[in-house]
Amino acid sequence: MNGLYSLKPWYADRLRPVRHLLVARAVSPHLISAAGVLAGAAAGLTLAVLRPGPVAGTAVFVLLALRLALANLDGAVARETGTDSRFGSVVNEIGDRLAELFALAGCVVLAPAALVAVAALAASTPSWVSLAGAAAGGTRLTGGPMGKTERCLVLAIIAAVGWATPLLVVLAVGSLLTVLLRLWRLREVLPC
Template sequence: MDGLYALKPWYARRLSGVRAALARRGVSPDALTAAGVGCAALAAAALAWLPAPLAALPVAVLLAARLAFANLDGALARDTGRTTRRGALLNELGDRAADLVVLAGFLALAAPWLVALAALAATLPSWVSLAGAAAGAPRLNGGPVGKTERCLLVVLAAATGWAVPVLAVLAAGSALTALVRLGRLWGELA
C-alpha cells in the first residue's frame, strides 16, 4: 500500500529536465532542501492568513514546490555524485521540518492541542521507517497518508476551511500509515 508515493518514479521523470538544468548550474542539493522548507513555511503562512478558498491556490502551488524540492534534492545529489552522509541527514531533517512548519499554519485555525497531535502523528511514519532502516530493513515510504497525501489534505483545508476535520483525518491517517509500515517492517525483519 504505497498510496501516492507509487507515482514518485513518474514524477521524478517529469523533473529530469529541471534536475539536469540544476546540475549544469551547480546548484547544491542542500539548497534545494532549504528551498523545500521555505516553501512549506510560505504555505503555512498562506493557510494561516488567507481565508478559504483564497488560500487554496497559493497553498497548492507552494506545497507542490515543496514536494518537487523534496524529490529533486536527493536525485540531484545522486546525479552529480554529491551524495554525503551530511546531505542525507539534512534531507531527513528538512523533510521533518517542512512537515511540522506546514502544520504550524493550522495554529491560526484550530486548537493547539489538535495541531500538536496531528504534528506528532505526521512524524510517526518517518520514525518507523528510519527505525526499520537502522535495523537493516529497506527504507519504507508511502502508505495511506504519506507525505503527498498530507500535502493534499492541507490543500483541502485551505480550499474548504475544514481545519479541524482535516487535522483529525491527518492524525488518524498518519498513525495508520505508521502501523502499516511497522507491520511491513516486522515481517521484513523476522
C-alpha cells in the same frame, strides 16, 4: 500501500529538465533542501494569513507541490552529481520534517493548538518508523494511506475549504494507520 507515492517515478521523470538545469548550474542539494523548507514555511504562512477559499487552496497546493518537487530534487541532484552522502541524507530528512511542521503550524489559526500539535506529531511518526526500520537493517519504507504526499493534499484541502479540525483528525488518524502498516511490514522483514 504506496498510495500517491506510487506516482513518484512519473513525477521524477517530469522533473528531469529541472534536475538537469540545477545540475548544470551547480546548485547544491543542501540549498535545494533549504528551499523545500522555505516552501513548507510559505505554505504554513499562507494557511495562517489567507482566509480559506480558492485562492488560499491554490496557493497552498502550489507551494506544497513545490515542496514535494524540491524534496525529490535534492536527492536526485546529489546522486547525479556524485555528491550524495550519509550527511546529505540527514539534511534531507531534517528538511522534510521541518517543511511539514512549518506547513502544519499554519493550521493553528484554524484549529485548536493541541490538535495541530497532535497532528504534527502523528505526521512525523511514519518517517520515524521508516528511519528506525532502515537503521535496523530493513528497507526505507515509504507511502501509505497517509504518506507525505497525502498529508500535503490534506493541507491544500484545508486551505481551500477551511475544515481544519475534521481534516487534521483525518490526517492524524491516517498517519497513525500508516505507522501501523509500516510496523507490520517491518515485522515481516526484520528478524526478531
